[in-house]
Amino acid sequence: MKLQPRSFIPYIILIAxxxxxxxxxxxxxxxxxxxxxxxxxxxxALATAGQTLVLFTGGIDLSIGGIISxxxxxxxxxxxxxxxxxxxxxLGMLLLGLLxxxxxGIIIVRVGLQPFIATLVTWSIYGGLALWILPTDRGNVPxxxxxxxxxxxxxxxVSLMLLVVLGLFWLYLxxxxxxxSILSLGSNAKASYLSxxxxxxxxxxxYALSGFFAATAGIYxxxxxxxxxxxxxxxxxxxxxxxxxxxxxxxxGGKGSIIGGIIGVCVLKLIGDLLVFSGVSSHWAALxxxxxLIFIIAFVSITEQxxxxxxxxx
Amino acid sequence: xxxxxxxxxxxxxILLAYAGALLIFIVITIISPGFAGxxxxxxxxxxxxxxxxxxxxxTFVIITGGIDVSIPWTVSCAAIFLTLxxxxxxxxxxxxxxxLLLGTTFIGLLNGLGIAYLDIPPIIMTLGMNxxxxxxxxxITGGRPGGEAPPFVxxxxxxxxxxxxxxxxxxxxxxxxxxxxxxxxxxxxxxxxLGSSESVALFSGVNVRFTKMLVYCLSxxxxxxxxxxxxxxxxxxYLGMGDPYLFQSVIVVIIGGASVLGGSGQYIGTVAGAxxxxxxxxxxxxxxxxxxxxxxxxxxxxxxxxxxxxxx
Numbered sequence: 001m002k003l004q005p006r007s008f009i010p011y012i013i014l015i016a017x018x019x020x021x022x023x024x025x026x027x028x029x030x031x032x033x034x035x036x037x038x039x040x041x042x043x044x045a046l047a048t049a050g051q052t053l054v055l056f057t058g059g060i061d062l063s064i065g066g067i068i069s070x071x072x073x074x075x076x077x078x079x080x081x082x083x084x085x086x087x088x089x090x091l092g093m094l095l096l097g098l099l100x101x102x103x104x105g106i107i108i109v110r111v112g113l114q115p116f117i118a119t120l121v122t123w124s125i126y127g128g129l130a131l132w133i134l135p136t137d138r139g140n141v142p143x144x145x146x147x148x149x150x151x152x153x154x155x156x157x158v159s160l161m162l163l164v165v166l167g168l169f170w171l172y173l174x175x176x177x178x179x180x181s182i183l184s185l186g187s188n189a190k191a192s193y194l195s196x197x198x199x200x201x202x203x204x205x206x207y208a209l210s211g212f213f214a215a216t217a218g219i220y221x222x223x224x225x226x227x228x229x230x231x232x233x234x235x236x237x238x239x240x241x242x243x244x245x246x247x248x249x250x251x252x253g254g255k256g257s258i259i260g261g262i263i264g265v266c267v268l269k270l271i272g273d274l275l276v277f278s279g280v281s282s283h284w285a286a287l288x289x290x291x292x293l294i295f296i297i298a299f300v301s302i303t304e305q306x307x308x309x310x311x312x313x314x
Numbered sequence: 315x316x317x318x319x320x321x322x323x324x325x326x327x328i329l330l331a332y333a334g335a336l337l338i339f340i341v342i343t344i345i346s347p348g349f350a351g352x353x354x355x356x357x358x359x360x361x362x363x364x365x366x367x368x369x370x371x372x373t374f375v376i377i378t379g380g381i382d383v384s385i386p387w388t389v390s391c392a393a394i395f396l397t398l399x400x401x402x403x404x405x406x407x408x409x410x411x412x413x414l415l416l417g418t419t420f421i422g423l424l425n426g427l428g429i430a431y432l433d434i435p436p437i438i439m440t441l442g443m444n445x446x447x448x449x450x451x452x453x454i455t456g457g458r459p460g461g462e463a464p465p466f467v468x469x470x471x472x473x474x475x476x477x478x479x480x481x482x483x484x485x486x487x488x489x490x491x492x493x494x495x496x497x498x499x500x501x502x503x504x505x506x507x508l509g510s511s512e513s514v515a516l517f518s519g520v521n522v523r524f525t526k527m528l529v530y531c532l533s534x535x536x537x538x539x540x541x542x543x544x545x546x547x548x549x550x551x552y553l554g555m556g557d558p559y560l561f562q563s564v565i566v567v568i569i570g571g572a573s574v575l576g577g578s579g580q581y582i583g584t585v586a587g588a589x590x591x592x593x594x595x596x597x598x599x600x601x602x603x604x605x606x607x608x609x610x611x612x613x614x615x616x617x618x619x620x621x622x623x624x625x626x
Binding site: 060062112114116117120121122123124125128129131132230238251281283284286287288290291293294298301302305 | 439448561604609613616
C-alpha cells in the first residue's frame with residue numbers, strides 16, 4: 001500500500017490542536033481528561049464509522065439522525081431496571097438499528113432511489129417515530145447501565161476501549177472480502193460488478209451497518225447524557241460527514257478509513273473545546289461546524305481541480 | 315397548437331397532481347363538511363401560497379438536478395431579521411425588505427458558488443449552509459429571538475384585495491412569470507438541459523456553472539420572500555420556524571411531477587403539490603394525528619411521490 005502525504009494531514013491537525021490545547025490550558029491534558037474526551041467523542045465516532053462506510057460507496061446516510069434519535073429515545077424511556085432487561089433491550093436496539101439501516105439499503109437497491117432522497121425519506125419517518133416515542137427531552141436511565149458504560153476499570157475508560165475496538169474492527173474489515181468490495185465499489189461500481197462482486201448486497205450491507213453504528217451511537221449517548229432526546233440525532237448528520245471528510249474520506253467514494261474518521265471526530269471536538277475556552281458562546285457552534293465542513297470540502301475540491309488541470313497540461 | 319392527446323402526454327404528471335388535489339379535496343369535503351367553507355378555503359389558499367413561494371426556487375434547483383436543504387434556515391433568517399430590524403414597525407420597511415431579499419439571495423449565491431464553481435455536492439453545501447445560518451441566528455439572538463412582524467407585512471400576508479388575498483395575488487404573478495421563464499425562454503430550456511445531462515448542456519453552449527449558480531440565488535430569494543411572508547402570516551418570528559420547509563419544499567416539487575434526478579418538472583406542478591400538501595396539513599388535526607406523526611406522513615408522501623414520478 002502506498003502512503004500518501006495527504007493521509008497524514010488529519011494527524012498533523014490533531015497534534016497541533018492537542019499542543020495548543022495544552023499550551024492554553026496547562027495541566028489539562030491528562031488521563032482523566034482523556035477519559036472525559038473519549039466519553040464525548042465515542043457517539044460521534046460510532047456514527048462516523050457508519051457514515052464513512054456509506055461514503056465509501058459514493059452514497060450518503062441522512063437517516064442516522066432519525067436512527068440515533070429513535071434508539072436514544074427508546075433506550076432512555078422504555079428500559080427496565082434489571083440486568084437481563086438492560087442487556088436484552090440494548091441488544092434489541094442494535095437489531096433495530098440494523099433493520100432501520102437495512103430498510104434504507106432496500107429502498108436504494110430494490111426501489112432504485114438515490115441515497116440522499118431515500119435517506120431523506122427515512123430520516124423524516126424515523127425522526128417522526130422518535131417524536132412519537134418521546135415528545136420532549138427527558139429520560140429515566142437505569143444507573144447500572146450508565147455506570148457500566150462510563151466505567152474506567154484499571155484506569156482505562158470503557159469508551160476508550162470501545163474506540164480501540166472500533167479501530168480494530170476497521171483493520172479487520174479492510175482485510176475481508178466484504179471490506180475490499182466496499183472500497184472497490186466506491187472507486188468503480190461497474191468494474192466491481194464485472195469482477196463478480198454482488199454490488200447490491202454490498203450496498204445493502206453498508207446501509208445496514210450504518211444503521212447499526214447509529215444505534216450504538218444512540219445507545220452510548222443515552223449513558224453519556226443520562227437522558228433521551230427525540231432530536232438528538234439531527235446534529236450527527238452534518239458532523240459525521242465532516243469528521244469522515246476531515247479524516248480523508250472522499251465524497252466521491254472509494255477512499256478513506258474509519259480510523260481517519262475517528263481522528264476527524266477528535267479534531268471537531270477539540271476545535272469546539274478551543275472555541276468554548278476562548279469565550280465563544282456555544283450558540284455559535286453550528287456556525288463553525290458548517291463553515292469547517294464547507295472549507296474542508298472546498299479545499300479538497302480545489303486541490304483536486306488543480307491536480308486535474310496540471311495532469312491535463314502534462 | 316398541440317393536439318389534446320399530445321398535451322396530455324407531455325403534462326401527464328402535472329395533470330395527475332391536479333386530479334389528485336381535486337380528488338383529496340372532494341373526499342375530505344364529504345367526510346368533513348366544514349372543510350370546504352369559504353373561510354377555510356381562504357386559509358388553505360394563503361397557506362398554499364406560503365409553501366408555494368418557498369418552493370419556487372427549490373423547483374428550479376431540482377430541475378437542474380440539485381437540491382437546496384438550506385431553505386429552512388434561510389426562511390427563519392429572513393423572518394427573524396425582519397422582526398429584529400423593524401422592531402415591529404412599518405417605518406423602515408421600505409428598505410429593510412429589499413435588503414433582506416438581497417441578503418437571502420446572497421446566501422443562495424454562496425451556495426451556488428460552492429456547488430457550481432467548487433464542485434461541492436449540493437446536499438453537502440446546502441446542509442453546511444443550513445448549519446451556518448442556524449448557528450449564526452442562535453449566536454446573534456442569544457437563543458431568544460422573537461418579536462412581532464410589522465403591521466404592513468401582516469396585512470399583506472393575511473389581508474384581502476377585493477375577494478382575493480394579497481399573498482395569493484403575489485403568488486399568481488410569480489406563477490405566471492416562472493412558467494413563462496421555464497417554458498418560453500432560453501434560460502428555462504437550459505435548466506432542463508442541465509438537469510438531463512451536464513455534458514450535453516455544456517456542448518450545446520450552456521454556461522453550466524453560471525446557470526447552476528443562478529438557480530441557487532433564486533432559491534435564496536424565494537426562501538427569503540417566503541420567510542418574510544411567513545412572519546407576517548404568523549404575526550411573529552421564532553427560532554426554527556422554517557424547519558418544516560426542509561421536507562415540505564422538496565415534497566411539493568416532487569408531488570408536482572419533477573424528477574429528483576433533474577431534467578423535468580414545472581412550477582405549475584409544484585403549485586398542485588402545494589395544494590395537496592396544504593390539504594394534508596389541514597387534514598392531520600381532522601383525524602387527530604399528533605404533530606409528531608406529521609413527519610412520518612411527510613416521509614411516506616415523499617416516498618410515494620418519488621415512486622409515482624419515476625413511473626409516469
